Amino acid sequence: DGVKVGMITTLSGGGAGLGIDVRDGFLLAVKGNDDIEVVIEDDQRKPDIAVQLADKMIQSEKVDVMTGIIWSNLAMAVVPAATAQGKFYLSPNAGPSALAGKGCHQNYFNVSWQNDAFSEAAGTALSGEAGKVFLMAPNYPAGQDIMAGFKRTYQGEIAAEVYTKLGQTDYAAEIAQMRASDADQIYFFLPGGMGISFMKQYAGSGVDKPVSGPAFSFDQGILGAIGDAAVGAKNTAHWSKDLDVPGNAEFVAAFQEEFGRLPSIYAAQGYDTGLLLASAAAKADVDDADAFRAALKEADFQSVRGKFSFAANHHPVQDIYLREVIKEGDLVTNRIVGTAATDHSDPYGADCNL
Amino acid sequence: MLPERMLNIIAFLALPLVAVVAVVVDEPFTITLATRAAILALAAVGLNLALGLGGLVSLGHAVFFGLGGYAMGILASHAQSFTPLDLGFVMFDGTKSMPIIWLVAILVSALAALVIGLLALRTAGVYFIMITLAFGQMFYYFTISWPAYGGEDGLSIYVRNSFPGVNTLDPIQFFGLVFAVLAAVLWLMGRIETSPFGLAIGAARQNAVRVETVGLSPFRLRLVAFVISGAVTGLAGALFADLNRFISPTMFSWQMSGEFIVFIVLGGIGRLYGPVVGACLFVLLEHMLSGVSDFWLIYLGAVLLLVVLFARGGVIGALSKEGAAHD
Amino acid sequence: MTLLHLERVEASYGAAQALFGVDLSVEEGEVLALMGRNGMGKSTTIRVICRLMKHSRGTVHFAGRDLAQLSPHAAARAGLGLVPEGRRVFAPLTVRENLIAAARPGPWDFAKVTRLFPRLAEREGQVARHLSGGEQQMLAIGRALMTNPRLMLLDEATEGLAPVVRQEIWDALDAVRRETGLALIVVDKSLAELGRIADCATILERGRSVWTGPMSGVAGEVANTYLGV
Amino acid sequence: MTTLLLIEQVLNGLQSGIMLFLMAAGLTLIFGVMGLINLAHGSLYMIGAFAAAAVAAATGSFLLALFASLVAAAAAGVVIELAVIRRLYDRDHLDQVLATFALILILSEGTRWLFGSFPLYLDVPSVLAGPVTLPGGIAYPAYRLVIILVGLAVAAGLFLLIGRTRIGIQIRAGEADREMIAALGVNISALYTLVFALGAALAGLAGALVGAIQSVQVGMGEPVLILAFVVIVIGGIGSIKGALVGALLVGLTDTLGGVLLPLALGGIMDASSATSIGSAIASMLIYVLMAVVLIFRPTGLYGTA
Amino acid sequence: MTEPLLDIRGLSKSFGALRATDDVSLTLLPGEIHALIGPNGAGKSTLIQQIAGGLAPDAGRVMVNGRDVTDLGTADRAKCGLGRTFQISALAMENTVLQNAMLGAVGATRSVWRFLKPVMQDTHLCAEAKAAIERVGLQDVAHARVGTLSHGQRRLLEVAVALTLNPKLFLMDEPMAGLGAEGTARMTSFLNDLRREAPILLVEHDMDAVFTLADRISVLVAGKVIATGTPDEIRSNPDVRTAYLGDEVPL
Numbered sequence A: 001d002g003v004k005v006g007m008i009t010t011l012s013g014g015g016a017g018l019g020i021d022v023r024d025g026f027l028l029a030v031k032g033n034d035d036i037e038v039v040i041e042d043d044q045r046k047p048d049i050a051v052q053l054a055d056k057m058i059q060s061e062k063v064d065v066m067t068g069i070i071w072s073n074l075a076m077a078v079v080p081a082a083t084a085q086g087k088f089y090l091s092p093n094a095g096p097s098a099l100a101g102k103g104c105h106q107n108y109f110n111v112s113w114q115n116d117a118f119s120e121a122a123g124t125a126l127s128g129e130a131g132k133v134f135l136m137a138p139n140y141p142a143g144q145d146i147m148a149g150f151k152r153t154y155q156g157e158i159a160a161e162v163y164t165k166l167g168q169t170d171y172a173a174e175i176a177q178m179r180a181s182d183a184d185q186i187y188f189f190l191p192g193g194m195g196i197s198f199m200k201q202y203a204g205s206g207v208d209k210p211v212s213g214p215a216f217s218f219d220q221g222i223l224g225a226i227g228d229a230a231v232g233a234k235n236t237a238h239w240s241k242d243l244d245v246p247g248n249a250e251f252v253a254a255f256q257e258e259f260g261r262l263p264s265i266y267a268a269q270g271y272d273t274g275l276l277l278a279s280a281a282a283k284a285d286v287d288d289a290d291a292f293r294a295a296l297k298e299a300d301f302q303s304v305r306g307k308f309s310f311a312a313n314h315h316p317v318q319d320i321y322l323r324e325v326i327k328e329g330d331l332v333t334n335r336i337v338g339t340a341a342t343d344h345s346d347p348y349g350a351d352c353n354l
Numbered sequence B: 001m002l003p004e005r006m007l008n009i010i011a012f013l014a015l016p017l018v019a020v021v022a023v024v025v026d027e028p029f030t031i032t033l034a035t036r037a038a039i040l041a042l043a044a045v046g047l048n049l050a051l052g053l054g055g056l057v058s059l060g061h062a063v064f065f066g067l068g069g070y071a072m073g074i075l076a077s078h079a080q081s082f083t084p085l086d087l088g089f090v091m092f093d094g095t096k097s098m099p100i101i102w103l104v105a106i107l108v109s110a111l112a113a114l115v116i117g118l119l120a121l122r123t124a125g126v127y128f129i130m131i132t133l134a135f136g137q138m139f140y141y142f143t144i145s146w147p148a149y150g151g152e153d154g155l156s157i158y159v160r161n162s163f164p165g166v167n168t169l170d171p172i173q174f175f176g177l178v179f180a181v182l183a184a185v186l187w188l189m190g191r192i193e194t195s196p197f198g199l200a201i202g203a204a205r206q207n208a209v210r211v212e213t214v215g216l217s218p219f220r221l222r223l224v225a226f227v228i229s230g231a232v233t234g235l236a237g238a239l240f241a242d243l244n245r246f247i248s249p250t251m252f253s254w255q256m257s258g259e260f261i262v263f264i265v266l267g268g269i270g271r272l273y274g275p276v277v278g279a280c281l282f283v284l285l286e287h288m289l290s291g292v293s294d295f296w297l298i299y300l301g302a303v304l305l306l307v308v309l310f311a312r313g314g315v316i317g318a319l320s321k322e323g324a325a326h327d
Numbered sequence C: 001m002t003l004l005h006l007e008r009v010e011a012s013y014g015a016a017q018a019l020f021g022v023d024l025s026v027e028e029g030e031v032l033a034l035m036g037r038n039g040m041g042k043s044t045t046i047r048v049i050c051r052l053m054k055h056s057r058g059t060v061h062f063a064g065r066d067l068a069q070l071s072p073h074a075a076a077r078a079g080l081g082l083v084p085e086g087r088r089v090f091a092p093l094t095v096r097e098n099l100i101a102a103a104r105p106g107p108w109d110f111a112k113v114t115r116l117f118p119r120l121a122e123r124e125g126q127v128a129r130h131l132s133g134g135e136q137q138m139l140a141i142g143r144a145l146m147t148n149p150r151l152m153l154l155d156e157a158t159e160g161l162a163p164v165v166r167q168e169i170w171d172a173l174d175a176v177r178r179e180t181g182l183a184l185i186v187v188d189k190s191l192a193e194l195g196r197i198a199d200c201a202t203i204l205e206r207g208r209s210v211w212t213g214p215m216s217g218v219a220g221e222v223a224n225t226y227l228g229v
Numbered sequence D: 001m002t003t004l005l006l007i008e009q010v011l012n013g014l015q016s017g018i019m020l021f022l023m024a025a026g027l028t029l030i031f032g033v034m035g036l037i038n039l040a041h042g043s044l045y046m047i048g049a050f051a052a053a054a055v056a057a058a059t060g061s062f063l064l065a066l067f068a069s070l071v072a073a074a075a076a077g078v079v080i081e082l083a084v085i086r087r088l089y090d091r092d093h094l095d096q097v098l099a100t101f102a103l104i105l106i107l108s109e110g111t112r113w114l115f116g117s118f119p120l121y122l123d124v125p126s127v128l129a130g131p132v133t134l135p136g137g138i139a140y141p142a143y144r145l146v147i148i149l150v151g152l153a154v155a156a157g158l159f160l161l162i163g164r165t166r167i168g169i170q171i172r173a174g175e176a177d178r179e180m181i182a183a184l185g186v187n188i189s190a191l192y193t194l195v196f197a198l199g200a201a202l203a204g205l206a207g208a209l210v211g212a213i214q215s216v217q218v219g220m221g222e223p224v225l226i227l228a229f230v231v232i233v234i235g236g237i238g239s240i241k242g243a244l245v246g247a248l249l250v251g252l253t254d255t256l257g258g259v260l261l262p263l264a265l266g267g268i269m270d271a272s273s274a275t276s277i278g279s280a281i282a283s284m285l286i287y288v289l290m291a292v293v294l295i296f297r298p299t300g301l302y303g304t305a
Numbered sequence E: 001m002t003e004p005l006l007d008i009r010g011l012s013k014s015f016g017a018l019r020a021t022d023d024v025s026l027t028l029l030p031g032e033i034h035a036l037i038g039p040n041g042a043g044k045s046t047l048i049q050q051i052a053g054g055l056a057p058d059a060g061r062v063m064v065n066g067r068d069v070t071d072l073g074t075a076d077r078a079k080c081g082l083g084r085t086f087q088i089s090a091l092a093m094e095n096t097v098l099q100n101a102m103l104g105a106v107g108a109t110r111s112v113w114r115f116l117k118p119v120m121q122d123t124h125l126c127a128e129a130k131a132a133i134e135r136v137g138l139q140d141v142a143h144a145r146v147g148t149l150s151h152g153q154r155r156l157l158e159v160a161v162a163l164t165l166n167p168k169l170f171l172m173d174e175p176m177a178g179l180g181a182e183g184t185a186r187m188t189s190f191l192n193d194l195r196r197e198a199p200i201l202l203v204e205h206d207m208d209a210v211f212t213l214a215d216r217i218s219v220l221v222a223g224k225v226i227a228t229g230t231p232d233e234i235r236s237n238p239d240v241r242t243a244y245l246g247d248e249v250p251l
C-alpha cells in the first residue's frame, strides 16, 4: 500500500497565493503516482484551525505524512504535536529556528529553508561592496530572525535598523528615514503585500539607494504587481526559473502548461517536497518508520534547485543564488547573477541532537 | 415549529450525542470538533451575558479568551520547563493542573474585565464597540511583539494538562470535562438571567434612565455583568488552549471577538442557548464547507446572510414559535 | 367631495388584531374628530391611513386613489400630513433642519410656520433633542404644515401644550382651513376644544367605529357610553 | 534627528492622515450619517482597486481606471443595498454586523475567484511618478500630493452635502427616524440607495487611488476597515469635521510614534531592545489614542450623544 | 409649621445664554399636591431634572427630608425617597408590565445583587409589584409586553413603578398627558388619594386636573417663579392669565 499525505495549507483569504503555489507544485510532482494519496485542507491562516486540521489528519484520515504549512506560526502550532505522534512532517515553506535547533525532531524534514538562510547568504554576498546598510523588517519573530541572519554574516556597518508594524501599508516615514540616513544600501524583508507597497512607494520617492532582500519580496507571484519599480533589485533564493540544472526547465514548462502561470519559489518548494516524498515512497514502506525516515534522509531526488541534501538536523544543505529583477519583454522576473552561498546550511543544527 | 424549550434541550443534548456516537464508530476527530464547538460556545455564552442581556456589544472579548489561553500557556510552560515564573514579589513554579489554571484564568480575565469595564463603560453604543475593539487590538499587538512567550509564533504545550480523576488525553473524557463546564455555566447563566440582577441588567439595556430612577446604578450593573462575562470567556480561553495544546496571539484578534458575536447572532440574540446553537452550527459549517471548494467562504457567507435576512431571532427564533426574543 | 374614505378596515400588530372594522370618511375642508378611550385604535387608524401600517382587510381611498397601492412617502405626497403620537421630531437635527427636511412647495414655508410658533424661531439652531416637550410638539405640527398637506392628521397634537398655545393652534388651523380648504382628522382629549373646531366625529370602541355623527352629537348619552364623561 | 527630517515626518503624518480620511470617507457617509454598520466597506474599497487594476491593464489609462473604480464600486453598492442592506435599516446593529460580515466573505472570495489569488498590478500614472521638490528642499512624491488634494476635496464635498444640502438633512432625519421621514413624503428608500452607492463609490475611488501606491490584493480592505472605524469614532460619529481631525490625529500618531518611540527609548535602553519595544508600543499607539479619546470624550471629539 | 419634605433653594441652570431655571426656590409639604405650571419651555422639566438628579444645577441646593442631596446621583436620590414619572415614558419596552413593576420593587428592597434566585418566584417582591399594578388598574395586562400597550396604559405603568418604590415624595411630569377624559378622571382621583401617602410635585398642563388637585400652585415663566399661591389666587392673577392660562380657565 502507498503513502497517505495530509496537506494543510492556506487556500482562502489574502494569503492564499502561497498555499496554492505550494499545493500546485506538490500535486504536479506526485501526479500519476499511485503510491501517493493526498488529502488537502484549508487552514485559513489561523493557527487554531491548523491544529484542528492536524488532529483530523491524524485521527480521522490516518495519514502517514503531513506537509503544506506556509507560515512559521502555524508550523510552530502543528509540527511538534504531529511529529510527537509519530507522523512525518515535510516542510515545503517556513523554517522557524526553534525547529532547527533544540526543537528538531527525527520525523521533521525541512525541504525549503531555515528562516535565516536567504538573509545569511545575502549578508555574505553583500559584504564588502554594500557599505552601510539600512535594515527594515516587520516586528515579529520571522522578521527578527531574518534580520539576525543578515547581521550574522554581514561584514560592514549597519546604518539603521527599523522594525515596522506587521501588515503596514504606508512606508512614507521609513522612506524619509532612509533618505536622511547615511546608508548606501537598503536591505529589507517585507513579505507579500507589504513588500509590494514598499517597493512602489520607494520607486516614487526619488530615493535611489540600491535595494535588496530575501526572495520573498521579489517572488514571481508578486513581481507582476510591483512592476517596473522592482527592476534592478537584488535578492537571494535557492531557486530561480532560469536555474540551469537538470529537470528545472521541464518543471517550469510543465507548471506553466498545467496552471497557466509561471512557478514561484513556493511552487518549486512544493514540487521538491513532492519529489522527495515520492523518492522515499518508492524505496521504503511508510509503515516501517525507520526505513522510511532513512529513505527521506537520503534525499534521493533531482531537486529543481540542483544539489540538495539534508544536514544532521534535517534541514537543507543547498546553494543560494543572488538574483536580480529584470524585464523580459513585458514580463518582470528574476535572473540569476551569481551564487551567494555554496552548500549553505543553518547555524542552529549545533543545538540539535539528532 | 417546536416550543423553544424543546429546541434548547435538543440543541444541548446534540453535542454529547454526537460525541458518544463518534466514540462508537471510532471517529476521534468528530469528538475534537464537538469539543471545539463546546468551548467556543462557552466563550460566546460568556459574551452573551454582556451582549444579549446587558446590551454591551463587546468587540474585545477575545482579550479575555486570550488571557485565559495565555494563563494556561504561561503556567504550563513554566511547569514543563521547570523554570519558575518570577512575578516580582513571588516565584511560582507553574502548574499543569487544570483546576488551578482555570482559577487563574478566571481571576486574571475578571480583573482585566474590571479594568477595561471601568474605562469602557463610560461610553455606549457604537463607541463601546470600538473602545473594546481598541483594547483587544492593544493586547493583540502586544502579544505579537512580546518575545517571551513566542510572539507571533505562539507557544506549544505539548501535553494536555491534567484534571484529577480524568484522563484528559482521551478525547471523549476531555470532551466530557468541557461539556460539564459548559452545562454548569449554562445553568448559572440561566439563574442569573431570571434573578433580580438579570431583570435589572436587562432593563438597563432597554432604558438606563428607568433603572436609575428606581435607585440602581446602571454603571455598576453593567460592570458586574461585564466582569462575570469576561471571566467565563477567560475560562473558555484556558480550555481552548488546552484543546489545541497551543496558544498564539490570534486568540486576541478582533476576528475572534467577531466570531463570538457571530455565534450569538446566528443562534439568536437574547437566548440562553443561542450561542450554543450558533457555535455548533458555525463549527459544523466550517467543517463541512471547507472541503467543497477553494472558495468555500462564499458559501459560508451566503448561509450566514440567509440566516440574518430571513431567520429573525436567529436559528432558534426561526425554528421555534417565539420569533425574536427581543429587538 | 369625499377626500378620505375608509371602509371596514382591519389591521393587526403581528398576531394581535387592533382594528376590527373601521369606517370613516372626511370631506374636503372638513374637520373630523376621531374619538375613543385609550387603546381603542385611534392611533392605529391614523397609522393605517398614512401607510405606516398595512391593513389586512377593507379599503382606504384618498382623493380618489386606493392608498393600499402607495408607499408611505407616496401617500404623504398625495397630500397627507402627519403629526404623530409622541411627536417623533428628528432629535439630532436642529429646529430649522427639522422643518426643512419636510418642506414641499405651498403656502406654508419656514417663515409662515415660525410666525405661527415664534418660539420655534427663537430656538431655530437648537437640536430638537433639547427642546422642551411643548416646543417639540410645536415643531411636530410645524413640520407637518411644511409639507402643505390637503389632509392633516393630528394624533394628540396638543398634548403637553400650554392652554394659551392650544388655543392659538386651534385658531390657526381653523383659519388655514377656511383659507385653503385643509381637512383635518383630530385626535385629542379635550372634548371642549374639539367641540369648537370639529365638524363631525367618529368614535372607536375596541377597534370598531361605533358612532359617527355631527360633533354636536357627542354629548350626554353618547359621550357617557363611549368616552366615559 | 534633524529638524528638517522631523518636519518631513510631520508632513508624512498629515498626508497619511488625509489618505486615511479618503479611505474612511465612504464609511463616514454610510456609518456616520446613515447609521449603518457596514463591515463590507473594506470589500468595496477592494472592488474599486481591482476594477481599476483590470481597466488600467486593459486600456493603460489611469483616468479610465479611476472611473471604473467609481462605477464598479457604486454598482456593487446598489446591488448590495437592494438585496441586503435595505432589509437591515430597522434592525439591530448586530444584524448589520453579521450580514455585512457575511458580505465580506462573499465579496473577498468572489473577487479572488474572478481575479485569482495573486496581487494585481496598478501603478501611478507616469506623469505623477516621480517626486517634486517642496519649499525647504523636501522631495515629495507628486502622486501623494494628488491624494492630499483629492482627500481635501472629498472632505469639503461631504461637508457641504451633509451639512448644507436638503438631501443631507433628509438623510440625517432618516437616520433618526426612518418611518417618520417617509411619512413626511421623502422617498427615503431611494435616497438611501443613492447614498449607499455614493459611499460605495467613495470607497472604490479610495481603493483605486491608494491601491496605486499599495498592493492590490484580496484582503487589502480589512485593515482599512478597522482604521476607518477608528478614525470615525475618534472624530465622533456623524461629524465630517471630526472624521477629518480624527484621520489627521491617527496619521500623526502612527507615523510619529513609529519614528520617535524607538528613538526616545534609545535613551533608556540598548538600541536593539529600543527598536523592538519601541515599535511594539508604536503598533498599539492608535488604539491607545482611541481608548484615551473615548475615555475622556465618550462620544468622540465632535460627536453628540 | 411642618417641615417640608422637599426644599429647593435658589436652583439655577443655564444652557449657553439661555437661563432655563433662574433662582427657583420652592417647597413641598407633607400631604400636599404642589402644582408647577407655566408656558412651554418655561423650565419645568429642567427643574424636575435638577431635583431628580439628571442635571447638575449651576447654583442652588436640593434638600429631601432635611438631607442635602445636591451632590448625589439619580440612583442615590431615588434611594432617599424620590419617586418620579417622566414626561415621555421611560420604561423597559420589551419587558412585561409586571416585570417593570418588579424592577421598582427590586430597587426599593435593595435586592439587586442576588444572582441565583428567580425574581418572579420572590413572593414578597411579586406581591409589592402586583399591588402597585392593581392600584393603577393595569392588572388585566400584567403579562403583556409594554411595547404592545397603548400610550395611555404606559402612563399608568409609569406611576405604578413609582409606587413600588414607596417614595417619600413624588415628582410627576405631566402624568395626565395622553390619557383620555375617562383616564384623566381616574388619574385625578387616584392622585387625590395618593397625596396622603406622599406629597406630589406635579407638573401638568391639564388645568382641570391642576385646579381640582392642587393645594398650592407655582407658576414658572422663563425660568422664574412669578407667582405661588392657592388655586384661587393663581386663577385670578392677571399675569398668569396672559402668560399661560388664556381664557381657558373661567374665573
Ligand SMILES: Nc1ncnc2c1ncn2[C@@H]1O[C@H](COP(=O)(O)OP(=O)(O)OP(=O)(O)O)[C@@H](O)[C@H]1O
Pocket (backbone or CB within 6 Å): C013, C016, C017, C018, C036, C037, C038, C039, C040, C041, C042, C043, C044, C045, C085, E147, E148, E149, E150, E151, E152, E153, E178, E180
Ligand atoms: N406596537 C404594538 N404592538 C402590539 N399591539 C399594539 C401596538 N401598538 C398598539 N397596540 C394595541 O393596539 C390597540 C390600539 O392601540 P392604539 O395605539 O391605536 O390606541 P389609541 O386609541 O391610540 O390609544 P391612546 O389613546 O392610548 O393613544 C391597543 O389595544 C394596543 O394595546
Ligand SMILES: Nc1ncnc2c1ncn2[C@@H]1O[C@H](COP(=O)(O)OP(=O)(O)OP(=O)(O)O)[C@@H](O)[C@H]1O
Pocket (backbone or CB within 6 Å): C123, C126, C130, C131, C132, C133, C134, C135, C160, E015, E018, E020, E038, E039, E040, E041, E042, E043, E044, E045, E046, E047, E087
Ligand atoms: N440640554 C439643553 N440644551 C439647550 N437648551 C435646553 C436644553 N434642555 C432644555 N433646553 C431649553 O430650556 C428651556 C426649558 O426647557 P424645559 O424642558 O424645562 O421646559 P418645560 O417647562 O418643561 O416645557 P414643556 O411644558 O413644554 O415641557 C426650553 O426652552 C428648552 O429649549
Ligand SMILES: [Mg+2]
Pocket (backbone or CB within 6 Å): C042, C043, C044, C085, C155, E150, E151
Ligand atoms: Mg393613540
Ligand SMILES: [Mg+2]
Pocket (backbone or CB within 6 Å): C132, C133, C134, E044, E045, E046, E087
Ligand atoms: Mg417639560
